[in-house]
Amino acid sequence: MAEETPRNEKSAPQDVDIDLSSLNDLALGPRWSSGPVPANQPRQDFREERERPERGSRPARGMGQGPAPRRDRRPPQRPQGEGPADAARPAPSGQPRGERPQRADGRPPREDGAPRREGGPRRDDRGPRREFSRSAPPPPFKPVVQAAFYPEENPFKLLSTAIKNSARTYELFEIARLILEKPDRFVVVMHPLPEAQPQTLFISVPDNVPFLSEDAAMSHVFTAHADKFFEIEEVEVDPPKGNFQIVNRCGITGELLAPPNYHRYQQILQAHYSARIGNMPYERFLSRVEGVREKESIDQWVEKMRKQTRYKLKEAIEGAPSEYESMESARFQLVLHAKEKLVRAVANTRFEGKLIEQMPAGAVRQSLETILEAQRRFPLDTANNLRGRLRRLGFSVYKKGSKGISYVCAIRRAFRKPGEVFGESVQQLIEFIEAHPGFPASELPKQYLGTEIPAEGETAMPAEDQERLRLLRNDLRWLITSGYVTEYSNGKLFAPPPMEGSAPSDDEPDTKDIPGVTIPAPQVEAPAEPSAAAEQPEAIEEAPELVTEAAPEAVETTETVEVTEAAEAVESPAEEAADKSE
Numbered sequence: 001m002a003e004e005t006p007r008n009e010k011s012a013p014q015d016v017d018i019d020l021s022s023l024n025d026l027a028l029g030p031r032w033s034s035g036p037v038p039a040n041q042p043r044q045d046f047r048e049e050r051e052r053p054e055r056g057s058r059p060a061r062g063m064g065q066g067p068a069p070r071r072d073r074r075p076p077q078r079p080q081g082e083g084p085a086d087a088a089r090p091a092p093s094g095q096p097r098g099e100r101p102q103r104a105d106g107r108p109p110r111e112d113g114a115p116r117r118e119g120g121p122r123r124d125d126r127g128p129r130r131e132f133s134r135s136a137p138p139p140p141f142k143p144v145v146q147a148a149f150y151p152e153e154n155p156f157k158l159l160s161t162a163i164k165n166s167a168r169t170y171e172l173f174e175i176a177r178l179i180l181e182k183p184d185r186f187v188v189v190m191h192p193l194p195e196a197q198p199q200t201l202f203i204s205v206p207d208n209v210p211f212l213s214e215d216a217a218m219s220h221v222f223t224a225h226a227d228k229f230f231e232i233e234e235v236e237v238d239p240p241k242g243n244f245q246i247v248n249r250c251g252i253t254g255e256l257l258a259p260p261n262y263h264r265y266q267q268i269l270q271a272h273y274s275a276r277i278g279n280m281p282y283e284r285f286l287s288r289v290e291g292v293r294e295k296e297s298i299d300q301w302v303e304k305m306r307k308q309t310r311y312k313l314k315e316a317i318e319g320a321p322s323e324y325e326s327m328e329s330a331r332f333q334l335v336l337h338a339k340e341k342l343v344r345a346v347a348n349t350r351f352e353g354k355l356i357e358q359m360p361a362g363a364v365r366q367s368l369e370t371i372l373e374a375q376r377r378f379p380l381d382t383a384n385n386l387r388g389r390l391r392r393l394g395f396s397v398y399k400k401g402s403k404g405i406s407y408v409c410a411i412r413r414a415f416r417k418p419g420e421v422f423g424e425s426v427q428q429l430i431e432f433i434e435a436h437p438g439f440p441a442s443e444l445p446k447q448y449l450g451t452e453i454p455a456e457g458e459t460a461m462p463a464e465d466q467e468r469l470r471l472l473r474n475d476l477r478w479l480i481t482s483g484y485v486t487e488y489s490n491g492k493l494f495a496p497p498p499m500e501g502s503a504p505s506d507d508e509p510d511t512k513d514i515p516g517v518t519i520p521a522p523q524v525e526a527p528a529e530p531s532a533a534a535e536q537p538e539a540i541e542e543a544p545e546l547v548t549e550a551a552p553e554a555v556e557t558t559e560t561v562e563v564t565e566a567a568e569a570v571e572s573p574a575e576e577a578a579d580k581s582e
Helices: 046-051 084-088 153-166 174-180 214-224 265-276 282-287 296-303 327-337 351-358 363-377 380-392 424-435 441-447 462-484 539-544 573-581
Strands: 144-153 187-192 201-204 231-235 247-250 256-258 289-292 307-313 343-346 349-352 396-400 405-411 492-494
Touching: 084 424, 144 174, 144 363, 144 380, 174 363, 174 380, 174 405, 187 201, 187 351, 201 214, 201 296, 214 265, 214 327, 247 265, 247 296, 256 265, 256 296, 265 282, 265 327, 282 289, 282 424, 307 327, 327 363, 351 363, 363 380, 380 405, 424 462, 424 492, 441 462
Parallel strands: none
Antiparallel strands: 144 187, 187 349, 201 343, 231 307, 247 256, 247 289, 396 405
16 A cells, blocks of 8 residues: 655655747637638547536545646737737837736736726726616695585486386496496585695686696696686778887797797787787796797797787776787786676586586596596495485385495385295295296296297287296286286396294384484485586486396405495394395
């Protein structure tokens, strides 16, 4: 066994002669940069590449041989002044040829001899790497006013008549969504926010459009309804005289305004801004005004000034002239003497829903549209506003099921007692409906009678089948109008099983045995103002098609309906048992 050299002792140096002449022809670049390959040179076989050991692995060495010498991977140093770059580049003055100059900052020159870029930051001085990320979405719009929606009188009367004639039961939310579907079916009651100061709205008198500030309401009146107060006409006048070297032009509309030295320049500037550029800050508008020195433009402006607009009040004001050269002058006199005809201040306002589409773009209109869209998705507040009005019209409003869905019907529910028997045909029909909750009424002739109505109509049926079909319809109508069977808006039927106790009332549940429950006095709602829309023919056509969506049994929702009246918050035991049976 060979002796091992202790680890804490240095091994004896070995005399090894290293010949560096073999590295003269070493090329470190790619093969295509080293010139043509000799024809007699064998082509590299890539299979040998796969048979080589993996990078980093070292062959096993015998004990006592010591670590393998590391390969010198540094490129060979070329003598100075022999490369092609050194031959083509002259040496600096005072510098011996073949020697590279030293930098003032002490850094070594580049290996290729090219000068380093001065003034730019070094790689280590560029700071942390910038990361690009998606910007956060803007926050949702927050309304600047409060708004509630109530049914318009004429369409609501037509709708309530259609519900009574159909004898069907509808969800309260279905009726609310139907009212909110079109703007001419509801009215809007708007209030300022509780934290707003002052608690005042400003109404444009000509069209009843609300605004948050008096200036905005006044500007809307003179922009949209100036013809209601003035007679506007153009007259021929003498052109302006003077030496005009430049005329200013609006950089937004391209309209020629006036020379800066014209005596009415500021007045023309203000009038153009009020009439054409009202949605931009005045300072920004001034920055867009540009001067034009072409003689053709100056002559065009002079010719334009031959025609001027005159404003004449339709209703004369005592102590004030009736004709004005500018809108500003006429506006000042009208605001001074007849302001009540332009704008009025109110604590709240009530207007038709179709007025929202006529409002100018702004925060008030966006707030109303945002609140309306939220109510169309989940009309909780609108449904609560409908409860009292539906009860005064004789409708029964009650909650059913564990999800607390509110239903509306013109017929009060009735519950069959055990042992109570009707006529033979009625008894068989109600027992069939009790055994098949949610059965479609349109399928009764086929599934219950065992007959099918042909495509030619009922007249093509045998006389016996026609009589059976007539009797079925009469019995079903009696059960529905008596309250024993409920027909929902989608045509499905439901009849609760017989139960003990008297038939409970839908609007007046028995709460004498429930502690802590008190029935508040009914609140009488003020009568609504008569609407200007006297005719609503489309409501007559659409009212029978009230809702044809999913059946009440198939409705799945996690929304919690708030009950504003304590009388609806409690169900009697008989009602609760009937709801569970569904």
